[in-house]
Amino acid sequence: MxxxxxxxxxxxxxxxxxxxxxxxxxxxxxxxxxxxxxxxxxxxxxxxxxxxxxxxxxxxxxxxxxxxxxxxxxxxxxxxxxxxxxxxxxxxxxxxxxxxxxxxxxxNEVNTTLLISMASLNPSKSFKAFQVEDLIKMADFYPSEFLKHELGFLRGQLTNYINDVRGDERFSDLKGIGHLAKMMVETNKSIIYPKVYLLLKLALIVPVVTSTVERAFSAMKLIKNDLRNKLGDQFMNDCILSYIEKEVLDDISNEAIMDEFYRMKPRRQM
Incomplete structure (x- = not known):
């Protein structure tokens, strides 16, 4: 051990x-x-x-x-x-x-390859981690966004993009992918290189989606336990949402909840 x-x-x-x-x-x-x-x-x-x-x-x-x-x-x-x-x-x-x-x-191998491919977008140290082939592999994980016949176009756009941003002083001191995406919008390079900008957006979404799913599963284990193993899907979803979004619900008063409940009650009876 x-x-x-x-x-x-x-x-x-x-x-x-x-x-x-x-x-x-x-x-x-x-x-x-x-x-x-x-x-x-x-x-x-x-x-x-x-x-x-x-x-x-x-x-x-x-x-x-x-x-x-x-x-x-x-x-x-x-x-x-x-x-x-x-x-x-x-x-x-x-x-x-x-x-x-x-x-x-x-x-697993898919997750590892995807994360390593995402790292190629990191702008630190003059885009030292940038690798065209790694980003092509990343695009392969999103077939609905990048069709097979578009991968050759993407490879050319990535080459033009890296030559452009390495020579642009505005991209010389960026801290991460989020800053890079913001700078691309401010300099209109998101319009010039739309496929590269799409890769950036997908890379920014992955951590959010992963953490949200992990939080949902953790909450489900706490809520649907041995004593509450017959919860219906809708009621369990409501409980999980309340558990995950505690910060949002803290700003809602009990009076507002009761008013909403009584407002909806006649509809339920109908």
Whole structure:
């Protein structure tokens, strides 16, 4: 657990930073997956060695892995599982596989490619991260916005765009994608390069959509629990909306809510 938590703790710390470079964050995710897989493939024997040394140092009787594993139930019924199988498969592999499944679910190949592609729009350091092919890959994720026959046109527009903004002093000190989109509107380059500006808007939408979905699922787990597992869809949606938009509802007085309720009540009766 210490080895696993060392890997995931560093990753969690990095992902929580607001100023985190997306490319470096994705490399950290891939590195964490690789390290966890390495522990799964080669870490069991090393763990047994550490266990033996710990038991010898503290005068603790070491477990014989060939003995049957007993818990409260299997001791009465007899066990067909060895201690080796229990600790290696049911504990060691299970913990690491749980971590890997979580990382693969949150950062699958599509999500990772999309985030790395979005990083190419970053205007920092004279658009150092800009890569035409990465942005073409990003466009492929939006087939309704970028048709196949338009990708060649997009490639040419991206080339013209990067040459233009790198030579424009107004784009030399931008802090992020949001500032870049604002500057493109102010300089009318959003009209000159409409497809590039569309990529910028899509990149700005992704974090908002992702965080909104995560908040909705978190709220649903709290609201639709074991005691309220028969909530209807409409009532649950209303409860989730109220839970998520707490700041908005705080500005609405109880009197206004009661007035709206009584105003709607005759319609419901009709």
């Amino acid at each position: 210490v080895d696993v938590l060392e890997i995931t703790n560093d990753l969690n710390t990095i992902l929580q930073r607001k100023d985190q470079d997306i490319v470096n964050a994705m490399h950290q995710v891939r590195g964490s997956k690789t390290r966890l897989q390495c522990i799964r493939d080669n870490g069991w024997e090393l763990l047994l060695e550490k266990l033996s040394l710990f038991c010898e140092k503290n005068n603790i009787e070491n477990t014989n892995m060939d003995d049957p594993f007993y818990d409260g139930i299997s001791r009465r019924r007899g066990s067909h599982v060895s201690s080796l199988h229990h600790y290696q498969v049911d504990v060691f592999y299970a913990v690491i596989d749980m971590q890997l499944r979580e990382l693969n679910y949150l950062f």
